[in-house]
Amino acid sequence: MHETSIVNSIMKTLEQEFEEKKLNTLSAIYVKVGKLSNIEPRLLHNAFTANNYCGTKYHHVKFHVESTEIKIQCLHCDHITQITDYKFMCEKCEKPSKNLIQGEEMLIHKVEFDD
Amino acid sequence: MNIEKSTKAARGTVQCENTNINLLKANDYVAEIIRNEMKKSNTLLINITSSAGSGKTTLMQKTAEKLKDKITLAVMVGDLETERDAERIRESGIQALQIVTGGICHLEAQMIHQVLPEYKLDDIDLLFIENVGNLVCPASFDLGEDYRVTLMASTEGDDKPKKYPRMFLTSDMMLISKCDLLPYLPFSVDAVTKDALEVNHELEVMQISALKDEGIDEWCDWLLEKIKQKQNN
Numbered sequence: 001m002h003e004t005s006i007v008n009s010i011m012k013t014l015e016q017e018f019e020e021k022k023l024n025t026l027s028a029i030y031v032k033v034g035k036l037s038n039i040e041p042r043l044l045h046n047a048f049t050a051n052n053y054c055g056t057k058y059h060h061v062k063f064h065v066e067s068t069e070i071k072i073q074c075l076h077c078d079h080i081t082q083i084t085d086y087k088f089m090c091e092k093c094e095k096p097s098k099n100l101i102q103g104e105e106m107l108i109h110k111v112e113f114d115d
Numbered sequence: 116m117n118i119e120k121s122t123k124a125a126r127g128t129v130q131c132e133n134t135n136i137n138l139l140k141a142n143d144y145v146a147e148i149i150r151n152e153m154k155k156s157n158t159l160l161i162n163i164t165s166s167a168g169s170g171k172t173t174l175m176q177k178t179a180e181k182l183k184d185k186i187t188l189a190v191m192v193g194d195l196e197t198e199r200d201a202e203r204i205r206e207s208g209i210q211a212l213q214i215v216t217g218g219i220c221h222l223e224a225q226m227i228h229q230v231l232p233e234y235k236l237d238d239i240d241l242l243f244i245e246n247v248g249n250l251v252c253p254a255s256f257d258l259g260e261d262y263r264v265t266l267m268a269s270t271e272g273d274d275k276p277k278k279y280p281r282m283f284l285t286s287d288m289m290l291i292s293k294c295d296l297l298p299y300l301p302f303s304v305d306a307v308t309k310d311a312l313e314v315n316h317e318l319e320v321m322q323i324s325a326l327k328d329e330g331i332d333e334w335c336d337w338l339l340e341k342i343k344q345k346q347n348n
Contacts, residue, residue, distance in 0.1 A: 002220060002252045009138050017136060031138070036281050038251050086280040087313045096316035098284065106138040106255075113132070 003047035006039060010108060011051075011058065022113060028062040030110035034070065034103035041065040062112075070103030142256055145224035149231070149259030156236035159342045160244065162258050164282060165266035166275075167248030170292040170325055172200045174266065174334075175245055177325040179207035181335050186342065187238055191230055192245040193222040200245065210234065221252035224259060240342050250279035261345065264288040269296050273307035280314045288319045290334065295324040 010031065014023060033039040044065050052059040070083040074090035074097055081091040083103070089096050137143065153160045163171050175190050182188055189210040192200045201213035212233055214226050227244060234242065244260065246253045265286040267275055270293055276283045283289065289311050291304060308320050321337070323330035 005219070006138055009141065013136055013138065013140060017134070036284070038255055038281055086277045088284070088315065089313065096312075098315060098317060104281075108134060108136040108138065111132045111134060 003039065003043045004051070006044060006106070007047045007051050010048075011056075013108065014111065018111075024057065025113045025115075026058065026061050026111065027114045028064065028110075028112035029108060030064045030066065030112075032066045032068055032105055032107045032109050034068045034105045036070050036100070036103045037106045039106060041067050068102050068105065071101050072097045073099050073101045075099050139255065139257075142224045145228050146257040146259040149224060149228055152231065152236065153242075153259065153261070156239070157346045158236050158239050159241045159262075159338070159345045160258075160260045161241070161338075162244045162246060162253075162260035162263045163266065164246045164250070164253045164263060164286070165248060165292075166250050166268070166271055169248070169266045169268035169271060171245050171248065171266055172203055173325040174290070174292065174323070175204050175211075175243060176207045177328070177331055178243075178335060178338070179204065179209045181331060182241070182338070183207070183209055185339070186240040188241040188243070189234055189239050190243045190245055191227065191234075193226070193247045195219070195247065216247060220247055220249050221256055222246050222258060223256050227258050240346075241338060250275065250282045254279070254281040254285050262287040262341065264290060266290045266292045267307060267311075268293045269300050269302045273302045273304075274310070276307060276311040276314050283311050283314045283318065286315065286318060288321065288337075291320065291322045293324060293326075294322045294329060295327040 010029065033041060033044065045063060048063045071080055072083060072088060073080050074093060074095060076095050077090065077093045079090055079092040088098060165171055179188060190204050191212050191214055192204065193214045193216055194200055195216055195218055198213045201211040204211035212230055214222060214230060216222065222244065244258055263286045265282055267289055269291060291307065304322065311318055311320065321330055321334060323334055325331060
């Protein structure tokens with residue numbers, strides 16, 4: 001359900017960003033979802049496919065979902081730590097941090113069009 | 116249903132647009148509008164989240180009883196179906212409106228914005244949004260709130276902060292609820308606090324029991340302090 005509304009949001013966003021004529025040539029969408037975004041890539045993919053069963057003009061569009069790791073950057077020593085056990089702490093100086101630099105995103109980061 | 120087959124193969128050169136469009140752009144835009152309206156009317160907006168059945172509505176009733184003679188407060192409450200929660204809260208003598216999401220597992224900023232005209236914001240000091248009971252999706256949707264408060268009932272088990280990290284990471288306060296049951300449950304306040312602070316070291320933690328009126332005065336003092344801060348700004 002959550003994933004279906006995300007797919008709708010993707011299509012709505014693209015319709016706002018690009019002209020209809022250009023969207024008719026849309027061939028691929030690349031999205032990035034962070035491990036903290038509560039979006040499951042496989043379900044998002046399923047939701048996109050299910051959406052197109054209804055015969056939308058996007059049924060030939062390829063849909064790629066990339067999952068990104070959670071990373072924080074320490075505000076004291078600048079060190080970047082990849083978070084694996086949800087312990088939000090710098091691995092170098094062991095100070096806690098909420099300074100997320102990756103992992104929360106839900107982004108359309110690339111779209112391709114046929115020439 | 117007629118499903119068209121694609122005869123359109125990719126051909127020629129492929130144009131790429133490298134873009135970075137946030138999928139929740141529409142939600143975040145509306146959340147900002149709500150934030151501005153709250154600023155204009157000096158209304159403190161609190162988003163209450165938790166699992167289903169952890170005591171959000173009971174806390175709303177108790178908070179209303181304690182504060183309704185000191186300040187003007189109101190609630191909007193989201194649920195998949197029924198008007199039950201809003202009715203319960205109205206019995207405490209404050210304004211409460213139900214947002215029926217019709218199956219959607221979270222509240223979005225647009226839903227909040229649609230019901231705002233029902234409230235006389237200029238007269239309201241504190242507005243609660245009682246979110247849909249769910250620790251997953253509501254974490255992703257900014258509703259324009261000043262603070263996000265997550266209830267964590269002692270009956271849920273003390274392992275939740277690491278299971279639902281995004282919710283605890285985006286919260287400002289964790290209220291450990293149903294604390295009157297602690298003597299009967301294998302629930303460690305220390306363990307849940309440790310896990311929650313590992314996820315979010317800025318999280319404030321309080322223990323309450325709305326039924327037995329424990330910790331509610333401290334909670335109300337916290338709210339009054341935040342209202343004062345907002346109105347002085």
